[in-house]
Each structure stands twice: as C-alpha cells, then as structure tokens.
Amino acid sequence: MAAPGGKFFIEKNMKILAPHHESFKQLWETKWKKPAEMGVYPFMFSTDSDFAPIVSELVAKDFKEPYDWDAYASTFFPQAKNLTSIAKEAEKKGEIEKASEYYLRASAVYRIARFPAPRSEQQRLAWKLGKAVCIKGLGLRPHPVQEIQIPHTHRLPSEGTTIPVYYLLPSTASTSTPVPLLILFTGLDGYRTELAVWMEGWRQNGVAVMVLEIPGTGDCPASASDPTSPDRLYTSLFDWIGQQEGIDQKRVGIWAFSTGGYYAIRAAHTHADKLAGVAAQGGGCHHMFDKEWLDHVNHLEYPFDLADTLAYKWGYGSDIELFKQEAKAKFSLVADGTLDKPKCARLLLVNGTEDEIFPIDDYYVALQHGAPKEARFVKACKHMGEPEAFFVLLNWFYDLFGIKANAGKQMSTIPFRAKY
Known part of the structure; x- marks a missing residue:
C-alpha cells in the first residue's frame, strides 16, 4: 500500500458494502439504470427499453449473488433473438441503417448476458452469438x-x-x-x-x-x-x-x-x-x-x-x-x-x-x-x-x-x- 501508515488510499471505504451487491434489483436501480438510459458503458449500442422485460424478469425472480450464471444469461436470450430477427428482416428489405442498429442492439443484450465474463455454458453461447451480430452491425455502417x-x-x-x-x-x-x-x-x-x-x-x-x-x-x-x-x-x-x-x-x-x-x-x-x-x-x-x-x-x-x-x-x-x-x-x-x-x-x-x-x-x-x-x-x-x-x-x-x-x-x- 502506498498511503501513509501502510494503508490503501481508500482504506476507510473498504468495508462498506455497495448497495448493488444486495440484489439485481439494486444493481439496476443504483448503478445500471442511468447508463442504460444514456447508452454508455456497459450499455454501448443499446437502449434501456431493450432491457425492460429482462430486468422485470430478473427482479421478479429475485436474482442476487451468488448468481446462477446459466440461469442469468438465459433470461436475456429471447430479447436478443427478437432484436436479431428485426435486424434480419430489415436487411432483407434493404433497410441497411435499421438493420445495423438492431444487430448492434442485439449484441448489447448478449453482452450483458455474458457479463462480466463468459464463465458458464450459456454465457459462452451469449459471447459467441453477440460477436456475430456485433460485427454484422458494424459491417453495415457507412464506414x-x-x-x-x-x-x-x-x-x-x-x-x-x-x-x-x-x-x-x-x-x-x-x-x-x-x-x-x-x-x-x-x-x-x-x-x-x-x-x-x-x-x-x-x-x-x-x-x-x-x-x-x-x-x-x-x-x-x-x-x-x-x-x-x-x-x-x-x-x-x-x-x-x-x-x-x-x-x-x-x-x-x-x-x-x-x-x-x-x-x-x-x-x-x-x-x-x-x-x-x-x-x-x-x-x-x-x-x-x-x-x-x-x-x-x-x-x-x-x-x-x-x-x-x-x-x-x-x-x-x-x-x-x-x-x-x-x-x-x-x-x-x-x-x-x-x-x-x-x-x-x-x-x-x-x-x-x-x-x-x-x-x-x-x-x-x-x-x-x-x-x-x-x-x-x-x-x-x-x-x-x-x-x-x-x-x-x-x-x-x-x-x-x-x-x-x-x-x-x-x-x-x-x-x-x-x-x-
């Protein structure tokens, strides 16, 4: 430790439990809701409305630490697949800008499914599927x-x-x-x-x-x-x-x-x-x-x-x-x-x-x-x-x-x- 007395600079805070560790509901309300609304980390390329049904289900089932990562990730799949379907349909119609947006929105849902790391079977699947739709969306952009x-x-x-x-x-x-x-x-x-x-x-x-x-x-x-x-x-x-x-x-x-x-x-x-x-x-x-x-x-x-x-x-x-x-x-x-x-x-x-x-x-x-x-x-x-x-x-x-x-x-x- 570099602080005086052989302590960490944030020593006084190290035993305080952050509210978002109490439950997924608290995680969403105290830490993730605002960045989801803004479309910033970790919700790049996404909109908060895409996560509304997922959050409702995770809250209703009272997900909390320690998480069952397969059960957690599986909750995201229906919405990610729905967004991917919209992207594919738009691409068929030649609506390239719309297709790009929806592929990227699908990738964001898969991202939070495998977050923070693909440690379980379903999280690894989310990573695989998320990669595919992300590069598809990025590849349809003007540049x-x-x-x-x-x-x-x-x-x-x-x-x-x-x-x-x-x-x-x-x-x-x-x-x-x-x-x-x-x-x-x-x-x-x-x-x-x-x-x-x-x-x-x-x-x-x-x-x-x-x-x-x-x-x-x-x-x-x-x-x-x-x-x-x-x-x-x-x-x-x-x-x-x-x-x-x-x-x-x-x-x-x-x-x-x-x-x-x-x-x-x-x-x-x-x-x-x-x-x-x-x-x-x-x-x-x-x-x-x-x-x-x-x-x-x-x-x-x-x-x-x-x-x-x-x-x-x-x-x-x-x-x-x-x-x-x-x-x-x-x-x-x-x-x-x-x-x-x-x-x-x-x-x-x-x-x-x-x-x-x-x-x-x-x-x-x-x-x-x-x-x-x-x-x-x-x-x-x-x-x-x-x-x-x-x-x-x-x-x-x-x-x-x-x-x-x-x-x-x-x-x-x-x-x-x-x-x-």
Whole structure:
C-alpha cells in the first residue's frame, strides 16, 4: 500500500458494502439504470427499453449473488433473438441503417448476458452469438469495421494461432499520406465488441483504430496464466502493424482501459521503440494483486464478484484463494522488474483517486520506479476517473498525434441513441 501508515488510499471505504451487491434489483436501480438510459458503458449500442422485460424478469425472480450464471444469461436470450430477427428482416428489405442498429442492439443484450465474463455454458453461447451480430452491425455502417485475424507468429505451441482485432482505417490513409494508429486494449469485461464504440469518432479525426482483447478475456490467444505471454502477443501485433503502409509508424499509440492498463504499462516498457505514447486509464501494476485488496473488492464498486472474475481471467478458474496467494509474486510489474527497466515509452497514468476496482496506490508505485512518467489523477472520482478523464486523454492523444480535434465533439459520438 502506498498511503501513509501502510494503508490503501481508500482504506476507510473498504468495508462498506455497495448497495448493488444486495440484489439485481439494486444493481439496476443504483448503478445500471442511468447508463442504460444514456447508452454508455456497459450499455454501448443499446437502449434501456431493450432491457425492460429482462430486468422485470430478473427482479421478479429475485436474482442476487451468488448468481446462477446459466440461469442469468438465459433470461436475456429471447430479447436478443427478437432484436436479431428485426435486424434480419430489415436487411432483407434493404433497410441497411435499421438493420445495423438492431444487430448492434442485439449484441448489447448478449453482452450483458455474458457479463462480466463468459464463465458458464450459456454465457459462452451469449459471447459467441453477440460477436456475430456485433460485427454484422458494424459491417453495415457507412464506414464498416473489419475483423482481421492477425497471425500470432511469436506464439508458443499451446497458444492460439491468430489475434482477432477490429480495425477501422480512414479512407485518407495511403503510402503517401499515412495516418496515426490508436490501439485500444480492452478491459476485464468490455471486449472488442464494446470498445468499438470509440472507433468512428477517431476515424472522423483521421486516426486508424484497432481494438483487441487482453490475455484471459474474449478471444485473446495469449496464455492467461503466463506472465510473459503479452510480450509475445504484442511482438506479433507490431510485426503486422509494421507491414501496413497506410499507418505512420512514428505515430502509433495505445489507450488501455481498466485491466488493460496493466498490459499497457507492460507494453510501454517491453515495446517502447514501437510506440509514440501509451495511456493506461484505471489500471494497476502491483497492489491490485494484494490479498488484502482482493479480500474486499467483491463488495465494492464493481457490479459483480471482481476477485472471482480476476481469478478466472488470470487462468485460475474458480480457485480464488490460490489466485490471492500467488498472483502478486507472479504478475506484479514491480516484482518482475518491468517498472525498473531503463527504457519506457511516453506513458500517461490516469485514474480516479477513489477507485475501488484497482487502487490508485498502484500509480503512485509506478511513478516511483524506472523512467519518468506522466500522471493525471481525478479527485473524488472512482474507477477510470470518468467522465473528466476522457477529455484529458483525448486532448493528450491529439497532442501526441499532432492533430487538431475537439474532444467534446468526439465524446458526443459515444452515447447511443436509437433511431428506429
């Protein structure tokens, strides 16, 4: 812990039970209803009316922790299938804009069904079906997003052969006029199907965007339990990027969200020569693995069982206690020497000071090791420092890439508004 007295900066809040852990009804009313109405995380590409019948059923059946994940996920399927049917019918009629919207709305319902991670059979099915309708919807847009399978050339035999990414290249990109590339690292529960919400805004500003999942989530081929697997993953990734003539190789950056921040900090040190800059928003590097921290996070800010989800993500399955015992020594970027490497890309650390998912302590630790770094902490804000942090980050990237853009205008592309 980095606070005086060997404590966490939010020590005083760590034993308080957040209301949304009492029941799904409380989760919806106190945490999810407003973002669902706004069409923002985790309800990208959706409208709250799509969730009304699902919420009614989950509340009527009094769903609460510990969740039966198969029963939970199954509740979402009828509505997701209904929205998909509307999309297919619209596509048959040539109503492409309507079809795109409904495919994406269906993907959002499947997303919350598999949230926070596809740990059960029905959640894994929701992930599979959600991917299919999401790329269908994104592919029907005026500037279609592509899904590319990048060869994982540096993989171990036990790892996947390709890296699935979403990719959107501005039409202005060419050998003579290469554009910047922003790589988005996803988080614990938001995958490429969700973080694609950022792609169109960046395209409008002449920036190519790539979105990929971190180890242990989505379809990432890297080993979840091997601390060195991200190094191989990103070497394969940068090999492919280096072959793209429309990309300005001197203007490649990473913006990582939440758990992805851990991997961004690592990449800034292991692949510094490939990057103009890296921003880690809401991530961690060391104390995020403290047993004292993990013992409390299941009842704090995160909507579900955070420690359990992290254990699953890092390859421990349901063995939460073993994860708590081993994770810090195995994955800490202080313990493995990453943060003390002499070379580091330009690195910006951003978070809210009251983060209850990953401790702000970790960014204090990062600033005390190795090469100098930049930091911006948003006072009295929780995880990721939203929404103020987004404006800080957008303007930082505009400067990094040497482009002129308006952060407010770009942020206006994020909330979803149903047209049909």
